[in-house]
Amino acid sequence: MPRTLSLAPADRAALDRLRTTSPKPYLRERASALLQIADGASVRHVALHGLLVCRDPDTVYAWLDRYLAEGIAGLTMRPGRGRKPAFFPLLRRYGRRPGGAARHRPA
Numbered sequence: 001m002p003r004t005l006s007l008a009p010a011d012r013a014a015l016d017r018l019r020t021t022s023p024k025p026y027l028r029e030r031a032s033a034l035l036q037i038a039d040g041a042s043v044r045h046v047a048l049h050g051l052l053v054c055r056d057p058d059t060v061y062a063w064l065d066r067y068l069a070e071g072i073a074g075l076t077m078r079p080g081r082g083r084k085p086a087f088f089p090l091l092r093r094y095g096r097r098p099g100g101a102a103r104h105r106p107a
Contacts, residue, residue: 005038030075
């Protein structure tokens with residue numbers, strides 16, 4: 001059975017505002033996907049043809065599940081996602097790596 005989304009007018013207006021005015025592109029994309037699903041498109045169609053970049057349908061299902069559980073707050077990226085910064089305080093302060101090896105500078 002295909003998943004659908006029914007939106008109240010206030011929820012639709014909030015998603016539309018997020019789609020058009022959010023400074024974060026990933027929020028605009030997720031809001032656009034949800035609005036297309038609410039307009040009757042299947043999740044698979046939205047994932048493969050409805051966005052600027054093709055997405056795995058499971059990804060769009062995850063966006064839908066998080067929206068249904070948490071509302072617009074569920075569309076934001078959670079802390080701890082993505083690549084962690086490569087920062088070594090010793091390298092910056094003392095010019096050496098934590099293992100004690102000196103940093104070689106080109107001559």
